Amino acid sequence: MELGTVFDTPPALLADRFKTLRYDEAERAVIVLDRRKYPFQTEYVALRTVEEVAQAIENMTVQGGPPLAYVAGLGLALAARDLDGSLTQAVVSLEQAARRLLATRPTADDLKMVVPAALERALNALRGGGDPHRAALDYVNGEIQRGNEVSRKCGQFAARLVNDGDQILTHCIAGAALCWMLWTAKQQGKTVTLVGCETRPYFQGARLTAASAREMDIEFKLITDGMSAHLMSTGRIDKFICAADRVTMDGHITNKIGTLTHAIAAHHFGKPFYVLGYDGPDPATATGADIPIEERSPDEIFFARGEAGTVRTAIHGIGGYYPAFDITPPHLISAIVTDKGIFAPHAVREYFSVSMA
Amino acid sequence: MELGTVFDTPPALLADRFKTLRYDEAERAVIVLDRRKYPFQTEYVALRTVEEVAQAIENMTVQGGPPLAYVAGLGLALAARDLDGSLTQAVVSLEQAARRLLATRPTADDLKMVVPAALERALNALRGGGDPHRAALDYVNGEIQRGNEVSRKCGQFAARLVNDGDQILTHCIAGAALCWMLWTAKQQGKTVTLVGCETRPYFQGARLTAASAREMDIEFKLITDGMSAHLMSTGRIDKFICAADRVTMDGHITNKIGTLTHAIAAHHFGKPFYVLGYDGPDPATATGADIPIEERSPDEIFFARGEAGTVRTAIHGIGGYYPAFDITPPHLISAIVTDKGIFAPHAVREYFSVSMA
Numbered sequence: 001m002e003l004g005t006v007f008d009t010p011p012a013l014l015a016d017r018f019k020t021l022r023y024d025e026a027e028r029a030v031i032v033l034d035r036r037k038y039p040f041q042t043e044y045v046a047l048r049t050v051e052e053v054a055q056a057i058e059n060m061t062v063q064g065g066p067p068l069a070y071v072a073g074l075g076l077a078l079a080a081r082d083l084d085g086s087l088t089q090a091v092v093s094l095e096q097a098a099r100r101l102l103a104t105r106p107t108a109d110d111l112k113m114v115v116p117a118a119l120e121r122a123l124n125a126l127r128g129g130g131d132p133h134r135a136a137l138d139y140v141n142g143e144i145q146r147g148n149e150v151s152r153k154c155g156q157f158a159a160r161l162v163n164d165g166d167q168i169l170t171h172c173i174a175g176a177a178l179c180w181m182l183w184t185a186k187q188q189g190k191t192v193t194l195v196g197c198e199t200r201p202y203f204q205g206a207r208l209t210a211a212s213a214r215e216m217d218i219e220f221k222l223i224t225d226g227m228s229a230h231l232m233s234t235g236r237i238d239k240f241i242c243a244a245d246r247v248t249m250d251g252h253i254t255n256k257i258g259t260l261t262h263a264i265a266a267h268h269f270g271k272p273f274y275v276l277g278y279d280g281p282d283p284a285t286a287t288g289a290d291i292p293i294e295e296r297s298p299d300e301i302f303f304a305r306g307e308a309g310t311v312r313t314a315i316h317g318i319g320g321y322y323p324a325f326d327i328t329p330p331h332l333i334s335a336i337v338t339d340k341g342i343f344a345p346h347a348v349r350e351y352f353s354v355s356m357a
Numbered sequence: 358m359e360l361g362t363v364f365d366t367p368p369a370l371l372a373d374r375f376k377t378l379r380y381d382e383a384e385r386a387v388i389v390l391d392r393r394k395y396p397f398q399t400e401y402v403a404l405r406t407v408e409e410v411a412q413a414i415e416n417m418t419v420q421g422g423p424p425l426a427y428v429a430g431l432g433l434a435l436a437a438r439d440l441d442g443s444l445t446q447a448v449v450s451l452e453q454a455a456r457r458l459l460a461t462r463p464t465a466d467d468l469k470m471v472v473p474a475a476l477e478r479a480l481n482a483l484r485g486g487g488d489p490h491r492a493a494l495d496y497v498n499g500e501i502q503r504g505n506e507v508s509r510k511c512g513q514f515a516a517r518l519v520n521d522g523d524q525i526l527t528h529c530i531a532g533a534a535l536c537w538m539l540w541t542a543k544q545q546g547k548t549v550t551l552v553g554c555e556t557r558p559y560f561q562g563a564r565l566t567a568a569s570a571r572e573m574d575i576e577f578k579l580i581t582d583g584m585s586a587h588l589m590s591t592g593r594i595d596k597f598i599c600a601a602d603r604v605t606m607d608g609h610i611t612n613k614i615g616t617l618t619h620a621i622a623a624h625h626f627g628k629p630f631y632v633l634g635y636d637g638p639d640p641a642t643a644t645g646a647d648i649p650i651e652e653r654s655p656d657e658i659f660f661a662r663g664e665a666g667t668v669r670t671a672i673h674g675i676g677g678y679y680p681a682f683d684i685t686p687p688h689l690i691s692a693i694v695t696d697k698g699i700f701a702p703h704a705v706r707e708y709f710s711v712s713m714a
Contacts, residue, residue, distance in 0.1 A: 039672055171583075195678070198658065198670065200557060200581035206659070206671035214674050222677035224557035224658055226528075226582035226615025230683035233617065234650075258583025260590065261618055268621045293591075301555065301581055302563070304661030304670060311668050313555065313661060314563035315396055317571050320579035321552070326587035 021067055023074050023137060028081070030074040032056060035063045036202070039211040047071075050079045050097040057104040060202060064173050065245045066147050066278075069110030072101040073118040073140035080122040080132035087126065094122055094132070106292040107254060107325045109246035109282050114143055148176065150279045153339035155180020158241065161274055161335070161342070164190040167221075169228055169240040169266075172199045172256035174209040177243060177276040177337075182218050193219045195237055199256060200225055201301045201322075225258050229265035240266045240273045244336075247281040251330030251345035252288030260326040263333065272334035280338045280351035288327040296322045378424055380431050380494060385438070387431040389413060392420045393559070393662075396568040404428075407436045407454045414461040417559060421530050422602045423504050423635075426467030429458040430475040430497035437479040437489035444483065451479055451489070463649040464611060464682045466603035466639050471500055505533070507636045510696035512537020515598065518631055518692070518699070521547040524578075526585055526597040526623075529556045529613035531566040534600060534633040534694075539575050550576045552594055556613060557582055558658045558679070582615050586622035597623045597630040601693075604638040608687030608702035609645030617683040620690065629691035637695045637708035645684040653679045 020033045029046035030053060037043050045061055047053045053075030055061075062068045079097035083090040098119040105111055118136045125135035158181035162168070170178060174196070185192055194213045196205040206222055213220035223231065231237045240262050244253035253259075253275050266273045285291060298320030304313045314320070330345035337343075340354045377390045386403035387410060394400050402418055404410045410432030412418075419425045436454035440447040455476040462468055475493045482492035515538035519525070527535060531553070542549055551570045553562040563579055570577035580588065588594045597619050601610035610616075610632050623630045642648060655677030661670045671677070687702035694700075697711045 040669075197583070198557070200555070200583065203670045210672045210675045214672065220675045222655065222658060222671055222675055223679075224582060224614070226554070226557065226618050227678065227680065227683075229618040229621055230614060230680055231678060233683070234680075236678065257581070257587060261583050261586040261622055264586055264622050264625045265618055268625070293587075298579065301579060304668060311661060312397075313560045314579055315567045315571065318567045318577045318579055321584065321588060321593065322580075323584065323587055323591075326584075326590070 021062070021071055021074070023077065023141075030071060030078065032062050032071055034061050035204075035208065036060050039207060047075070048078070050075050050100055053078065054100050054104050057101075063202075063204065064175055065108055065110045065243075066175075068105060068108060069114040070140055070144050070147070072104065072111055073114040073136065073143065075101050076115060076118040076122065077133055077136035077140060080126075080136045083126075083132065090126055090132075091123060094119060094126075105294060107245055107294045109285070112284070114140065150339040151176035152180050154276055154278050154337055156184050157339070157342055158274065158276055158337040159184035159188065159190075161239075161241075161272070161337070162190055162192060163238075166190070166192045167195055167236055167238045168192055169195045169197070169231075169237045169262060170209060171197045171205065171240075171242045171259050171262055172209070173204045173243075174212045175243045175276070177278060178241065179212050179216065181241070181276070182213070183216055186216065186218065193221060195221045195223055195231065197223055197225045197228065197258060197262070199258065201303070203305055204256075225261070228262045229268070232265055232269040232271050237271060239271055241276065243276040243278070245325060246285060246291055247275070247277045247336060247348060248285045248287050248290065249281045249283065249349050250287045251281075251333065251336065251348045252291070252327055253277070253333065253336070254288070254291045254293070254325045254327050257323055257326050260328045260332075263328045267332045273332060275333055275336045275345075277336040277338045277343075277348070280340065281348050283352070288329060291327055293327070294324045296324045298322045378419070378428055378431070380434065380498075387428060387435065389419050389428055391418050392561075392565065393417050396564055404432070405435070407432050407457055410435065411457050411461050414458075420559075420561065421532055422465055422467045422600075423532075425462060425465060426471040427497055427501050427504070429461065429468055430471040430493065430500065432458050433472060433475040433479065434490055434493035434497060437483075437493045440483075440489065447483055447489075448480060451476060451483075462651060464602055464651045466642070469641070471497065507696040508533035509537050511633055511635050511694055513541050514696070514699055515631065515633055515694040516541035516545065518596075518598075518629070518694070519547055519549060520595075521549075523547070523549045524552055524593055524595045525549055526552045526554070526588075526594045526619060527566060528554045528562065528597075528599045528616050528619055529566070530561045530600075531569045532600045532633070534635060535598065536569050536573065538598070538633070539570070540573055543573065543575065550578060552578045552580055552588065554580055554582045554585065554615060554619070556615065558660070560662055561613075582618070585619045586625070589622055589626040589628050594628060596628055598633065600633045600635070602682060603642060603648060604632070604634045604693060604705060605642045605644050605647065606638045606640065606706050607644045608638075608690065608693065608705045609648070609684055610634070610690065610693070611645070611648045611650070611682045611684050614680055614683050617685045617689075620685045624689045630689060632690055632693045632702075634693040634695045634700075634705070637697065638705050640709070645686060648684055650684070651681045653681045655679045
């Protein structure tokens, strides 16, 4: 497989616009789209060290569960390229890099899978006299390709739940599965309106989701994060569909802060809430209480996006809370959609008993 | 009574800081604090014509149900100052001014009361050979004084519902009653934390409510509008208390968009939701369906506050919805607090049967 694989590929015709991350052989760097600026500015950042990769994840240059996991995996490949000294020193150095990368985002599920696996591939290569850099890189690129396939299938299953004329609420970034869902529904002749929450404090909805919808020529209505209940009560939202950063074995999900608020409102008004669960629940996470919620600095909610992200919107001399994610329990979820089909949330562990027809 | 009465007076010691509106005899103008800039900049705007007053209400220079009603009433007094021509012409001119002022904010309850009453006073004076300007002014200043008294009593009753250690969610501006509630609770030795939603798109919570809390030395935690459900689920919000732009005779309330979302979440998690209902329900509004919801231009949600309110946070080429208010039904409200005491929402019309002890 060629290096420089594209992740986050929505409909094929749009693929060129979505080169959100890749490893560049000539540059010897991980190249990522700066998600804090896109689509106002399309800027790519070259990350050349493990520390640069870790900081790009922490400071939101890279966003979204799978993309940040792949970037972290490529970060480990970076570490495996520049090894010197004894085998013992190399092992210590790789393990250090893995710890640094794993510490970036405690809530991320894919990160916990990709980084240890990339580490294992590199260590095995190292011990067997192979090329640890190439081993880690091949593994991550394979995961990216697998992820694209999972997104496509998950989105295609989700399109079965979309009706012509639907007004679909979503929250935070429209990931690859949501784009595939919208695109597939459109190909099936269904006209939908995507109602996107702006998603404070980073405005992912107003920027990234809105841009995806615009690219696909899907009607997009921006709302602020507090409007969902009212729009459900007045018939302007028919269903709520979003992705999850993690699905637990008993059907809890975690996603960007605000998701729980919409889920409770949808339940109150009898509107379905479908979760795009990609490749199913995390076998290592039994229930919602096992998901650590990342508490970010409240400083980040004192500002809105400005020319350089520096426009203050809050006064000085106050505190704040910034839990970056929330947890929605299975009784508030109507279905969890995966690459293997559509599951009842309380029975989502059936994912592991199903094989594709 | 002296002209230039101060409205929105929280605790006495803070009164000087809260001169949010007044009629200035020497300036021959209505002077208002520009709520779009406060507290980043403390700027007063002089409004000299009915049209200037109407625009100040429409463009959010003046905010909050009672203040904008008083400003509109003072606007009518302005119109009544500059009358010339025949009595018939004067009447037409005053009625025109009233229509313009009433058209500014369809959801506002107090506006519908103050402007017609000020008009009536002016017309009566005109027909009886009196001074219509003075008649309208005296009436509005009387209403401001009455409003201050209502706020104080409502806040004092609400303080009975506050416990030591409470973490109280609020939404949008902390009006006079909420300030009186917090201040009274504090005098009673209760320590509370106010958790304020930033309230997109105008950030009233991050600016105005935060400033009121800081002035009173009440601990303040800022959150984004989507965080309330999560914080209730994790024990960081004990109750939800906010004001209402209107209370209906059957216990529905309307308030800033987002209120319904928090109310549904509070109900889901069994947290009380208390509404500060000032001087009770509006006898002219039977139920929620009778409240018109102001739909503002979606352009306003494409921006965040910048140096001049011009920092764009959304991409171009998309649509949006901006209903400025929502309606919460009585079954989601735990109690409606007024200047006459604490009422069960479904029985809030009892307000008119109660006299003060």
